[in-house]
Amino acid sequence: MVASWWSLYPPMLRSRLFEEAVARLWHDGLISGEMHLGTGEEAIVAGVVTQLRDDDAMALDHRGTSAMFLRGVDPALLLWELLGWPNGLCGGMGGHMHLYSRDHLAASSGIVGAAGPAAAGFALAAQVRQSDAVAVAFFGEGAMNQGMLLESLNLASTWRLPVLFVCKDDSWAITTPSERTRGGLLGDRARGLGVPAVVVDGADAMAVWTAAAAAIDRARRGHGPMFLHAHCVHVEGHFLGYPLLRLVRQPLREVSTIAGPLTRSLLRWHGAPWRERLAGLQEVLAAVWQTLRDPRRARAHDPVWRARQKLCSEPARLKALEDDVNQEINLLLARAMAEVPA
Amino acid sequence: MVASWWSLYPPMLRSRLFEEAVARLWHDGLISGEMHLGTGEEAIVAGVVTQLRDDDAMALDHRGTSAMFLRGVDPALLLWELLGWPNGLCGGMGGHMHLYSRDHLAASSGIVGAAGPAAAGFALAAQVRQSDAVAVAFFGEGAMNQGMLLESLNLASTWRLPVLFVCKDDSWAITTPSERTRGGLLGDRARGLGVPAVVVDGADAMAVWTAAAAAIDRARRGHGPMFLHAHCVHVEGHFLGYPLLRLVRQPLREVSTIAGPLTRSLLRWHGAPWRERLAGLQEVLAAVWQTLRDPRRARAHDPVWRARQKLCSEPARLKALEDDVNQEINLLLARAMAEVPA
Amino acid sequence: MRTMAFTEAIDDALAQAMVADPSVILLGEDVPMLRRNLLVRFGSRRVRGTPISESAFLGAGVAAAMAGMRPVVELYMVDFLAVCMDALVNHAAKVEAFSGGRWTAPVVVRAPCGGGYGDGGQHEQALWGWLAHIPGLTVLVPSTPADAGGLMLAALRHDGPVVFLEHKLLSEMMLEFLGSGGRDTVRFDVPVDGARGPVPDRWEPAPLGRSITRREGTDLTIISAGVGVHRAVEAAQALASEGISAGVIDLRSIAPLDRSAVCDAVARSGRMLVVDEDYEGFGLSGELAAVVLEAGISCRYARVCTRTTIPYAPDLERRTLPNRERIRDAARRLMT
Amino acid sequence: MRTMAFTEAIDDALAQAMVADPSVILLGEDVPMLRRNLLVRFGSRRVRGTPISESAFLGAGVAAAMAGMRPVVELYMVDFLAVCMDALVNHAAKVEAFSGGRWTAPVVVRAPCGGGYGDGGQHEQALWGWLAHIPGLTVLVPSTPADAGGLMLAALRHDGPVVFLEHKLLSEMMLEFLGSGGRDTVRFDVPVDGARGPVPDRWEPAPLGRSITRREGTDLTIISAGVGVHRAVEAAQALASEGISAGVIDLRSIAPLDRSAVCDAVARSGRMLVVDEDYEGFGLSGELAAVVLEAGISCRYARVCTRTTIPYAPDLERRTLPNRERIRDAARRLMT
């Protein structure tokens, strides 16, 4: 089976609309705690997950809701879990950072880097059984500084485990620009641990699909792991309510609370010489500016929009498709929210 | 100051004779527990340690006795510590895997990989103080699979810490040949973490000295860490009483105890098909053979012997030198063993 | 006298310490943004952002401390100590012993802890009793802004490793960052006296290993730390209306433990109720039982602790963490 | 009835399990050499050597267990769990809770533990009470070859994560490997009944969470695990000659804890003496005190535990680990 934009656009759109619905529930206060969405990385998730087989496994990080959804986990169970209802996927015990579906061999973790050992373990089970199932690990570029993930790249290569390591590189780790904390190149890093690496445009679902297909095929044939490095943008920042975006979106409300203490502290007696203080201020402002005018936020980089462009030539078919997806998500929400738990 | 064979041979010989004395004490049962000696890696240790400055730091692994000795820690204090006497370097609390000398900013650890973060921390202190002191980390190639060491290579590179990472590659991790557990090349691994790497013949003290000198100079000038990859052979195997060497040295005594259970188990009903059983047997025997006829154990690869060769042209001067060293070590032992604690 | 929020107080005490001692440095993930007020004052040489490499930067902090620095190493949450526990357990805590008392590692590990805002079981653990099991570690759990600042100063003066835990329910800033995310559609059960309060104009180090009595009581002694202290005080107020006089001791320091204060109070009241947000088994609540028995004091005993992995769902979470109702019921049972 | 050495018994039980269940696999550093007898019988697909990457291979073992395998993940020593604790604490122990009871991680972590042969403080820790603090972990500490094999089988049948600790002083093989290294110039204080003993011809799983009474006694109850059990029995024999009748309970399972057996015995004798090679504070000895107090039993209590980092020097090491003399003195004090 090969992919086409007609086969890749629907899952991306479904994921986007589903997560936008989740965002509304979160803003309404119906979902508690942090909420890390995958809006902006749909091309990577869809490009990989849509070609997994029933017996393949997935290891996810704190940002796995979209992967679970596209893997075929009942979306109502997902919503109920996020709402913390007893009828949720995990009975309300896990929440979005701890989504588990045994039927799908899919496990999440809020511990950065944990997707590496987990995927290696799923792949180990397949290898011991001498099946040709594979395991996928999804993680961010920040996780590539976490020892357990580096170790598991080496473990997968020495045992030739059927693992696809997918690095969704949004170039941020919460408020830290990752180029400030990374030595070398991630692809070289993977190769130095024995895992061949490919770079792919994470906004191009077709490119991701093609690269992933080759890697998965290779793994099924027993040739070991691959490292897929895909760049993307997280439209909502690290999580919903991301301070740096709030600063940009509601400057009046947010700037005051931050600017006051910052300038007071900057001007306090005793401390570093001016040069160092201003360098520090520069470091803070840089992060804000980078968020404020991140060119990657332009619509042209939105993977869903880009996929849609490929289909504009057939407006009628496109409209029908989008109507279907819209209706599916609306029905889902209506159905899910109707079943308020006892 | 530059090195010459006349300046490098003495420390190597001193280390060798000192450790041979330690080995005798261990065999006599005066030293308890494991004993990991550095016999065979003198060229690496001497080539690096002899050019450290008073304010430089060392982070050592379980095999750090020789480095402590060559760094100038009172050898009597070392012996007493290994003997577990209250007058020892650490009052008998540490033993050879936990040698600490605050005056020398030298710390050991029995936790594989821990030398990485420790050296980074020592270097961090120097950097914060804006001094040009450096820190050296000594570790084996097996430690290069330990997450914390990989992490600290990246940390050192992003912070441009003055660290010299010295990998003493004897190609064994206890009974495991390291090529079986390593993906990629260690130099590439370091580069993928942002640390430039050089390979050097670990049996050639002069080559090590030259490479280390360049790396240390670079670090002092604020250009960040380097990775030195040096191969060596541990003459006594992983530790004194290394089973695989005993097997080779006292076959009659050792083989019987091992061969019996092994063959019985090999022939038991129920288990893997023959092919797999024999592959397993092969894996065991391979390790034994590799130890048995390791060409690297030939005298020509002994760094101390090789250094000595360079000096044979001046037999008189050489003899005088060796007599001095012999006498020094003998006096040390006499002095140390005389002071039996209350 | 000034009034400050919990985290504000800690950072203010840190600023005072950083002025007095140039060897005090801060490092951790997002520290440049989370401690931006300190960054713009003390510069990026002393206030450093790290990669997500806890084992490396905590281990580095330990060695930097051995080399004379006073590093405050921040973990994003105490739960994540699990990925770098070795640096604390096998190194920081053991340097002094291994060196025969000749060398120490005065590193301060600062970590948000605790639950009540919906992040679930990998992000809301307390773990203070777990850490206190290791000889050589000092573990501090302040419950008010004044104690938070004073104990941070004490931690920086202490000549060994200290774990300083900052409860997220007391930290306006953390709760805003992780809990509400700017929403006014969510509420949290925040102990007001813990989240904001009076602090001295100039910080003095608080005594290590010294508890404080938050409420006098003759019928039973409730012993707790962190948010549990406030829950206990509220429960004690309710119990008073039933004629039960419950005293509340705030340990503040888990290790070293204020054995004498605990023994005195329990010997007098004859009843000990431990309220511990950390896990029930093999932890603080057990140690307190042992301390009292070792002193030859016989008492009635009960504990209200976290017994399982902390659930995500708000109502399950509320029932799992020690709450007023559970404390009150346990106290009533102790009286019968 | 056969006679076996401690480690021999464990490996024999493993072999039986590997025959019965193809999903049982072994992995860890040097496993091909340390378990060579199992390697040549079951092949390198099921008996695997690993890099020195505990976080990766323990984490992989946890996930492999979730995928239906029964992995026995070997750590070289329990002390090194500190570098990979996250896989146990935040994953293996929490999968069942996070998944709402729908998924579990039946991984067995096998690790040598304990001291008495001169490796020092980073290599001789017990840590069983520390591990037992985490909800969801089962922690087993056998003291005889028969229990060792039976508990390993039980661990492999259990539907959750189990830490199986193998005391090095009971393991002829480990002691030869790490302690004597072929020397006949060194001696160790090895409990003979623990190092070698009768084992069944066919292994049956031992019950989890069930202790066993090693010696009956009316004056006081000594509770211990692992090597401590043998030290306690020897001390009890000596005490008998002084007219003190001390019973000894071997817990075998630290978590779950055999509360009823402990309470029954202590209620009868009125005196509890905990002998624990793990650290004293915030651990097993405290939990036992709490268990008894919770049951409303008043008793006299004392504990003989490891109080500090374990020293390297043989005599210091002997005095730091629980020994007969300390046990006897504590027992005598309990009687006065």
Ligand SMILES: Cc1ncc(C[n+]2csc(CCOP(=O)(O)OP(=O)(O)O)c2C)c(N)n1
């Ligand atoms: C071991 C650990 N350290 C720190 C954290 C806190 N944390 C949660 S997400 C995150 C950033 C992760 O960045 P990245 O891996 O790039 O993923 P992204 O969020 O950008 O998708 C951090 C530091 C954690 N959850 N686990």
Ligand SMILES: Cc1ncc(C[n+]2csc(CCOP(=O)(O)OP(=O)(O)O)c2C)c(N)n1
């Ligand atoms: C974290 C950790 N895992 C395992 C061990 C057990 N161990 C001690 S030395 C060693 C082998 C180390 O090999 P290498 O790093 O190459 O150093 P070498 O002994 O060869 O010099 C191992 C596995 C340990 N001490 N620490």
Ligand SMILES: [Mg+2]
């Ligand atoms: Mg990222």
Ligand SMILES: [Mg+2]
């Ligand atoms: Mg080696």
